[in-house]
Amino acid sequence: MMMIALSRLRPHVLASGNYCCFQSAYRAGYSAETALLKIVNDIRTAAGQGKCTVLLALDISAAFNAIHHATLCQRLQCTFGLEGRALHWLRSFVSDRCQYIAVSGERSDTVLCDSGVPQGSILGSLLFSLYVAPVSDVIAAHGISLHQYADDIHMYISLYPQDMDDLSQLADCTADVSRWFLESSLLLNPAKTEAMVFGTAARLKGVDSAGGIKTAGARVQFAEVIKLLGVTLDQTLSMDRHVANVAQSCCYHTRALCHIRPVLSLDCAKDIAISIVGTRFDYRETSIVSSVCRTTWHVLSSRHRQEQVQPTSGWLPIEERVKLKIATLTFKAKRGVPDYLCSLLTDYQPTRTLR
Secondary structure (H helix, E strand, O other), X not given: OHHHHHHHHHHHHHHOOOOOOOEOOOOOOOOHHHHHHHHHHHHHHHHHXXXXXXXXXXXXXXXXXXXXXXXXHHHHHHOOOOOHHHHHHHXXXXXXXXXXXXXXXXXXXXXXXXXXXXXXXXXXXXXXHHXXXXXXXXXXXXXXXXXXXXXXXXXXXXXXXXXXXXXXXXXXXXXXXXXXXXXXXXXXOOOOOXXXXXXXXXXXXXXXXXXXXXXXXXXXXXXXXXXXXXXXXXXXXXXXXXXXXXXXXXXXXXXHHHHXXXXXXHHHHHHHHHHHOHHHOOOOOHHHHHHHHHHHHHHHHOXXXXXXXXXXXXXXXXXHHHHHHHHHHXXXXXXXXXXXXXXXXXXXXXXXXXX
């Protein structure tokens, strides 16, 4: 039943024009990877123009558990045009739910859930994104760039270094966003909110980032490293810290695989290696990833580390893997998915007519 409801609801809300175009969760063709690509591209573009970018990664306390049912139904009706049986069915889906806790055969009293959406359900996540969709209008009214992934909200603005002393535009936007969340029964958590200044090394030298920025009544200090959608970024977007973290994670899992390799067949070991190591190669440095590949294949082939081993699995060479990733993203973006990447692409126009 939920699959049927989702197949009807999603096309309707996406066609309504009120769904945030910068929400990258729960949509076909959109992902954390495309969201990160858009954010990093905006930061690099600003750096090329001599600007620094201030980014705020907002955190919402108990986001999925604090949704007010009456407010949700009102937004479904007024913002996304749901009515009649569809609205009544969704109201019954989120309302009058009960819960209890059971441990070791003992069970607590059953209590009524008067807020929140069912986590783990295929409808709950989409309903949350519809609930917070209007916050994009609040942020856009201040001229601040925005990107969302589920309950992760990233706000950023690019300024010249001499203008970095005045962050009132971003602070005012944050105050309005915090007020909007309070009116929607949600709460920003400044203790988990992160802030960072991006730019070139030369530009960052002229920026005083010691004061931080005021967020939800608290002052958030600027960090030197931030983890954004699973990727560790530094101030200059060198990716060095993230590459080191990925290499460390891959080596850890490779050592774990080494312990059980004698009891596995080669095909089974390959499948495990691809699932726990190969999936971490989307953000990489060629030399480190090549080293990780060689180490993994020494484990798979049960050979000594000093022996020369050439990977023969379905893994592409690193350079070819990079080309495949770029070609795949470009192919999808040229067909309009996601639209925020499609708008960045322009067709090549030769300077002279070619015969």
